[in-house]
Amino acid sequence: MSEAWKSGASGWTTAKRQEFANNLTISQLIAVSASSNRSKGDKDPASWKPTNASVHCVYARQWIWVKHTYGLSLQTTEKTALQQMLDAC
Template identity: 45%
Template structure:
């Protein structure tokens, strides 16, 4: 948990609506937040060498097209 992108404070309502859903099932309501959320999601997946299912990959690709200025950076976990 030593990365700066691990946790983001959100309202109770947002937290409840998201639950344990992945990006294929839930995204933040604003484009700016969605771009950052998707980048953070991908960074966490890459850092920890986690897999993504087809629906998740498709949604993340679709979001990425609308986020040309958002970069994904990560440090591999030890």
């Protein structure tokens, strides 16, 4: 939610933010361990990647799909990190 806020959700209506937070169709939440969740926090892919490299492709694709679907901005460093993950697919 924090990353979405910084990427454009701050300009959304309350209804749109609620839709984003509760949307079960668009993959934006993945069940992970508590320690992994704490490690990631609100970091984008430039600052955090899953420790299991075998899921980098799925993670990057889901991240891009959510950003695209909701019209959220993509910072240069974030884009570079995502491209590196996708290049390894």
